[in-house]
Amino acid sequence: MPTLPGVHLKDEIAKISNRLMELGRGRQPDKASWEKVELARHPKRPYTLDYIEHMFPGFIELKGDRLFADDPAIVGGLAAYQGRTIMVIGHQKGRDLPSRTYRNFGMPKPEGYRKAQRLMRLADKFHIPVLTLVDTPGAFPGVAAEERGQGSAIATSLMCMAKLQVPTVAVIIGEGGSGGALALALADRVMMLENSIYSVITPEACAAILWRDSSEAQQAATSLKLTSADLEELEVVDEVLPEPRGGAHKDYAGAARILKEALEDSLRELETVSPLQRKKERFEKYRRMGVWREEGLTLF
């Protein structure tokens, strides 16, 4: 059966059946997806420093990439935790206008990702597990950020997390926006809070590109499968953490407790294997990411 270029009977049948399916599905956007988008972006949703405050009283923030700047859109530092140490790194949004500006709306520049890498290497040196909290609309799109290598900063952040010998746990706590979120989320365990989202592109931008109409964002949110339930089904996240009734923004302490328990469970599990084995399993996991077909298999 020839490969290129391909119009085959089997494909045609599949295509028609897809078209039929399409008529039945999704013409009404799934309100539930958009609700999650709104909850994930809720202005009162707990941010990284809120979780740190409730989870790790002795937190010591460490700043700077030792290269260019300290980026307040990513925070990180050491925390004492059950008689041991953990490195906590996360995106940080602001809550009022001055702090939002200061935190650049949680959109990191290259120096943010490079700070994260520096702290992860420090953790690795001293066998300190790494917890990342993910909550960003995406990496900052600006001229100077591009000039300082935004793409490279994200790539090296991914590479840094791929290399780590220590256990790594990532939790999407709010908006998991594109490469800027993934840069802190290549981990042994990736979890999502129930009302968080994780997406390759914002629904608004997706709608603007594909529908040429950003008011189709709700439709795009449904199509993108960005809710925690979607991502669990796609096996991109290992676990979805239920939030306190009404959402994390109604009970910071409760949300932090849930997160802390999940962290403890994860670490307990991850620390039963050797660093080498852990790294191997990490690679196997990411190697499996994706869905493809080989010729001879039908479309579904």
Add this chain to the structure above:
Amino acid sequence: MPTLPGVHLKDEIAKISNRLMELGRGRQPDKASWEKVELARHPKRPYTLDYIEHMFPGFIELKGDRLFADDPAIVGGLAAYQGRTIMVIGHQKGRDLPSRTYRNFGMPKPEGYRKAQRLMRLADKFHIPVLTLVDTPGAFPGVAAEERGQGSAIATSLMCMAKLQVPTVAVIIGEGGSGGALALALADRVMMLENSIYSVITPEACAAILWRDSSEAQQAATSLKLTSADLEELEVVDEVLPEPRGGAHKDYAGAARILKEALEDSLRELETVSPLQRKKERFEKYRRMGVWREEGLTLF
């Protein structure tokens, strides 16, 4: 014998004998030292790219620190060399006004040192020996360079060279100016061309500080012991390479030939030992640097 605070008989005697010595020595500055300073800074002296041109026809320059900028005051890249590969990195001055400005008079900024580190790590990964050519008045003293961590960039460059598993050879080819020079010269073998200098501070700056008169630079040049002969005696450099008659600036090809032979000899020697042993010897060498006394020993 008590240590602090100390005015002791032995000390006093030593002091007086020193004073007497001082009357006899050095009141006439050593013209030879100043001549070397002038030769090392000679406007026609071959620079890094001149040596590369004569030594490594297939040189491929690799630019940039992958962080902030490419610094033209340091050049580096891969060269084929006797059927193998070598990484060459050196300070680069300009020869006319535009190129001097472009090269910032051979005064690197943090990005220059960070480029050097990146290239050294690349060399280390592929077991490629590193040759550095040192020729700078010093690291650039500017506000932005300070803000981007000039001190840290030099320190991490030193650390990078301390860590390397591959053989490293440094040659002072012109001005070895302070920390900005040393940053590329923590090597297994450190050599100096006959008419180069290597100093903790420029004679002019030294004179301005100690004599409060920069016209005493010739005197300072003598005091600082910055000629290749001085440094060989102090065991800071392993070998002094003779230059072609009249100096390297009279015969680029000849100077390059001398340098190439010395490189070959050094590498042949360095490659007979394991990376671990080589690193150990490197550490022993730098651990021995310095001259001190312990109490109970007389002043000399």
Add this chain to the structure above:
Amino acid sequence: MANKVSVDISHRGPNGSIKGGESCPSCKELLTSEELESNLRVCHHCGHHLRVSARQRVAQLADEGTWNELAPHLRSADPLEFFDVRLYGDRIDEAESETGLNEAIVTGTARIHKMDVVLAVMEFGFMGGSMGSVVGEKFWRAAEAAIENRYPLLVFSASGGARMQEGILSLLQMAKTTCAVELLGEARIPFVSVLTHPTTGGVLASFATLADVIVAEPGSLLCFSGPRVIEQTIKEKLPEDFGRAESNMAHGQVDIIIPRNELKDRLVQILGMLEGGVACALEPLWEEKARPAGRGGAFAEALDRVKAIANAPWRAFKGRDREDQ
């Protein structure tokens, strides 16, 4: 694993418009197909580097008859049952018939000036060179082939970013390809990345900038966020040279810009020099057992890992009707 496929550059350009000629996007001069082909699709008036399709690129680089395509049967599924104004499947079909390829990357082994390499070339004409599951999987397999054969990996990228229609799975290809690069690194396999116009988004922010040496073609647009997105953010028009290869090099992000007519020679030289170091290290002069170096310990280890992973049960896609692998 490999499958001989002859290189055919005659019938299609990157945007299907090669018949007769094209006008140069930069100086607007009309260029005949013959002129373009003989000059490697570089405008001989102004030096502008016109886009090259993946198959043309392979033809420009690979020694005659040495190209062996890897994983030629991999094609996209529709894991999200994605719907927008068109079906994902229709978009794929269209891209296939426009490019004559079945994904936005082709991978294979080849010889370049007699040097064995694994070569991966992205095709911008295939849905904007977007990276979905197949691009990630083909990149992984190319890296595997490089490690198994001990060939260097040479990758040409051209991409608008992620394949939105595969949603989060598309994003995760950044993580997947990064892990593949880390395996290459542990095996000390040289990896050279050539950034061509345009390389943006998730491809720039993963494997394309993680190479040992980063090469760019002159004038290529290389950025993480696209110019339009940035213009919306800063509410200003960007300068003409924003994100261009030359600007990237001045900002330290690119090792070297190589004009297309020198590309083949220079790439072989660079790969050879990286290989040269390793080759020497294979037969060290010293006797003592040192820490794992070169293709000794680290390589064996990386290879073991890759093999262990290759034996792992692949994740099934929904609705498959028989076992793959």
Add this chain to the structure above:
Amino acid sequence: MANKVSVDISHRGPNGSIKGGESCPSCKELLTSEELESNLRVCHHCGHHLRVSARQRVAQLADEGTWNELAPHLRSADPLEFFDVRLYGDRIDEAESETGLNEAIVTGTARIHKMDVVLAVMEFGFMGGSMGSVVGEKFWRAAEAAIENRYPLLVFSASGGARMQEGILSLLQMAKTTCAVELLGEARIPFVSVLTHPTTGGVLASFATLADVIVAEPGSLLCFSGPRVIEQTIKEKLPEDFGRAESNMAHGQVDIIIPRNELKDRLVQILGMLEGGVACALEPLWEEKARPAGRGGAFAEALDRVKAIANAPWRAFKGRDREDQ
């Protein structure tokens, strides 16, 4: 190796002028010695951190009676027979009598809130805290002691740069101390550096910025080139906050600024957390033999090296009359 020396802060300040009082260099208010001492030499009017001598620093940090000085007998030689308008030996003598120290750094073991540490404190009052051979050698021995005892290393720096009178040997201390830091790193010994006013030149450009965590005191001037040198270069007056700790932190060069009254507590916390990671790794839950980790392989190796080096014949200084060591 260690030698008990009691801590005595009563008789001398950093500039020998503590009797009676001082006026705050920032707000100019007059501060009595009692006020200063009780407030750790921080102005209680404006919060300005006045300079602290090395001995005062030790007294502020070390638990009572726990300080053991290391290498107390090391003193400068005059290897270059350096002459300017004064003799080097005279300058040393003056510095000794002004500071009551015999070099610009004191090193020792101590307990801080019951935590064993190796503590090294530079004395700016001793020839501007300049780093000559003795500073380098004492730093090396402090690092050795940290590795041998498995204590973390805590270093307070204050330095105008290199000791010009030792010429190139002074410069080489940057390389020497860097190698010592690398040994600490291989042994996974936590190293925390506290930058105090002022830390510049070769000290900033070597060990002081190579620590695992870089702490700064508020308001400290931290720069490689001094403000005057830079002003001469740019022909402009520098802004007031140039090179200050706060500016350094904003520019990513400093991890944390800690006011002096919190310093002791916070340092112990940081050192404890770095130690905490290692302590756990000492007794791993897994069985498999992994790569050398923590204080297993890497540590043993680093220690072996240090020991091998310690047995190496020291280079003699000119004119010594009997073997040291």
